[in-house]
Amino acid sequence: MKKENMKFEDKIKTLEKTINELESGEVDLEESIKKYTEAMKLVQECDKQLKEIEEQVSKIVLEDGTEQDFSIEKEENTLD
Amino acid sequence: MxxxxxxxxxxxxxxxxxxxxxxxxxxxxxxxxxxxxxxxxxxxxxxxxxxxxxxxxxxxxxxxxxxxxxxxxxxxxxxxxxxxxxxxxxxxxxxxxxxxxxxxGVGNLYVAFEQLKEKLSKEGLFDPKYKKPIPKYPERIGIITAPTGAAIRDILSTIKRRYPICETILFPSLVQGDLAKDDLVKKIEMAQNYDLDVLIVGRGGGSLEDMWPFNEECVARAIFASKIPVISAVGHEVDYTISDFVSDLRAPTPTGAAEMAVPNVADLQEQLKQYQVRMKEAMHKIVNYQKIYFESLKTSYVLKNPNAIYEPKKQQLDLTYERLRTIILTNLERANNHFTMLKQSSVLKNPNRLYDPAKQNLKHMIEKLEMLNPLSILGRGYTLSYQEDHLVKTIDDVKIGENLQIRMQNGIIHTKVLDKKGLES
CATH class of the missing domain: 2.40.50.140 (Nucleic acid-binding proteins)
Known part of the structure; x- marks a missing residue:
């Protein structure tokens, strides 16, 4: 559950650390299989996150501090 | 002279x-x-x-x-x-x-620019030690610029193209004119209350006067005070403003700022692929190494020749057995020799020698005993007086009138005490 909440940056960092460990060859077989499995899962999570992107809606903060959705097109349409 | x-x-x-x-x-x-x-x-x-x-x-x-x-x-x-x-x-x-x-003409502004640049530089506001790193994978980006125009469009489209996972929050601000500097400061300060990974502050190209708000001291100080890393993006490549110097990173254009702020999804996917390749290779190496190690174990001398494990023990056993046998044989022989020696001893050959002295001794003893036998003195005339079975040794042992038996050398006389008289000594 905790991994799901990890920031993308932390995931990448964890991956890099794991890969370096595996490449060092200093991890025993059992441990490396565990690490490999975890890292592969993480790669897939990241990949999924990148592929199934929900485009974030831009927000605009108005003078009074309230937030609204914001898009260039809409903005330009209202200008027309 | x-x-x-x-x-x-x-x-x-x-x-x-x-x-x-x-x-x-x-x-x-x-x-x-x-x-x-x-x-x-x-x-x-x-x-x-x-x-x-x-x-x-x-x-x-x-x-x-x-x-x-x-x-x-x-x-x-x-x-x-x-x-x-x-x-x-x-x-x-x-x-x-x-x-x-x-x-x-543009001259007054230029002088002001140089003077402010020098002043802030002396104060250390441009010092690299104050530059905050720009996070690699931002989740929320704040943008301070005009809500219309090329700059915001370029920034948003670039972010959406490269890294659409990222949230963007626009803090619309005046970016030219006399009121712009205060508005920029206000928006920079406002943005501090949002959980932002990076803040892009800028505007599109224009004349030196147009870009002037980004050369104002209050704007520079607001950028310097920002807790959020600031990317400055004012005008075109050739335009330098005080904001550029004081910000954590200077982008040549608003598009450039967006590119610096976010990674490219395509690059990231490529990177993830690389990770997979590297992990597989590393794993392959580890497994291969284990295989080689296992093979080397399998072909080891001991496993191929299990005899080798107990052969030395067997040898040791044989040796021990041999030593034991030698010891027993030696002992037997020694005992045998002893026996032979005994067999040949003079005592066994002539056993009389063992009991002749004893026989002599016995004869002496018998003679001695003979001499001590109280009955033997009866032969010389001595007698023994008994009353019943008791030997009578003094006259006090008997009373007058009692019977006595007198043992002689060759028989017994029955008699009666008639009188008794003690001897004077």
């Missing part, structure tokens, strides 16, 4: 030059005036004079600086220059060594 009082021209000129050069006011002079006698030498140096209504000064601009000028100076042109004033020894003239020159 002391000839030593008189200076050479050279010495005087060098003294004057030293005076000029040691004066800090003369090291950096901002000067305005009009060009006259302009001459561009074939070496690339510019020689000219700068004059106003009352005065004139000679000026030289070396090729290294002259080359950078975006315009060609000419006589009559109103200019603003920056340079140092010193003495040219050969002619004894003081002159200004111009480092930078702009046309007057």
């Amino acid at each position: 002391d000839i030593n009082k008189y200076l050479t021209v050279g010495a005087l000129t060098r003294y004057l030059k030293m005076k000029f050069d040691s004066d800090t006011h003369l090291r950096k002079v901002y000067l305005k005036g009009e060009i006259s006698n302009f001459k561009a030498h074939s070496t690339g140096h510019f020689y000219f004079s700068i004059k106003d209504e009352t005065s004139k000064i000679n000026a030289i601009m070396f090729a290294s600086n002259a080359r950078k000028l975006p315009f060609v100076p000419k006589d009559g042109m109103k200019i603003l220059v920056m340079g140092r004033v010193s003495v040219y020894e050969a002619t004894g003239n003081y002159q200004i060594y111009v480092e930078d020159m702009i046309e007057d």
Whole structure:
């Protein structure tokens, strides 16, 4: 559950650390299989996150501090 | 007359030059005036004079600086220059060594820019040690710029194209005109209350006056005070503002700022693929190594020749057995020898020797016993008196009238006590 909440940056960092460990060859077989499995899962999570992107809606903060959705097109349409 | 009082021209000129050069006011002079006698030498140096209504000064601009000028100076042109004033020894003239020159008009702003830049630089606001790193994978980006126009469109479209996972929050601000600086400061301060990974502050291209709010001291200080890393993106590649110097990262354009702020999804996917390849290779290596190790175990001498494990033990057993056998045999032989020796001993051959002395001894003993036998003295006339079975030793043992038995050498006499009388001793 905790991994799901990890920031993308932390995931990448964890991956890099794991890969370096595996490449060092200093991890025993059992441990490396565990690490490999975890890292592969993480790669897939990241990949999924990148592929199934929900485009974030831009927000605009108005003078009074309230937030609204914001898009260039809409903005330009209202200008027309 | 002391000839030593008189200076050479050279010495005087060098003294004057030293005076000029040691004066800090003369090291950096901002000067305005009009060009006259302009001459561009074939070496690339510019020689000219700068004059106003009352005065004139000679000026030289070396090729290294002259080359950078975006315009060609000419006589009559109103200019603003920056340079140092010193003495040219050969002619004894003081002159200004111009480092930078702009046309007057935009001139006031330029001077203000240089002065503010120097002031803030001295205060350390541009020091690299204050530059905050820009996070690689931001989740929320704040944008401070005009809500319409090329800048916001470029920034948002670039972010959406490269890294659409990222949230963007626009803090719309005036970006030109007199009110812009205060609005920019207000929005920068407002943005601090949002959980932002990076803040892009900027606007599209325009004239120097248009971009001026980004050269205001209050804006520079607001950017410097920002807890959120700031990417400055003002105008085009060639435009430099104070905001650029004070921000954590300067982007050449708003599009550039967006590119610097977010990674590219395509690159990331490529990176993830690389990770997978590297992990697989590393795993392959580890497994291979284990395989080789296992193989080496399998083919090891002991596993191939299990006898080797107990052969040495067997050998040891054989040796022990052999030693034991030798010991037993030796002991047997020793016992046998002993027995033979015993067999041949004189005692066994002549056993009388063992009991002859005893026999002699016995004879003596018998003789001795013979001598001690109380009955044997009866033969010499002694008798023993008994009453019943008790030996009577004194006269007190019997009373008159009692019966006695008297043992003689060859028989017993029954008698009666008639009288008894003690002997005087």
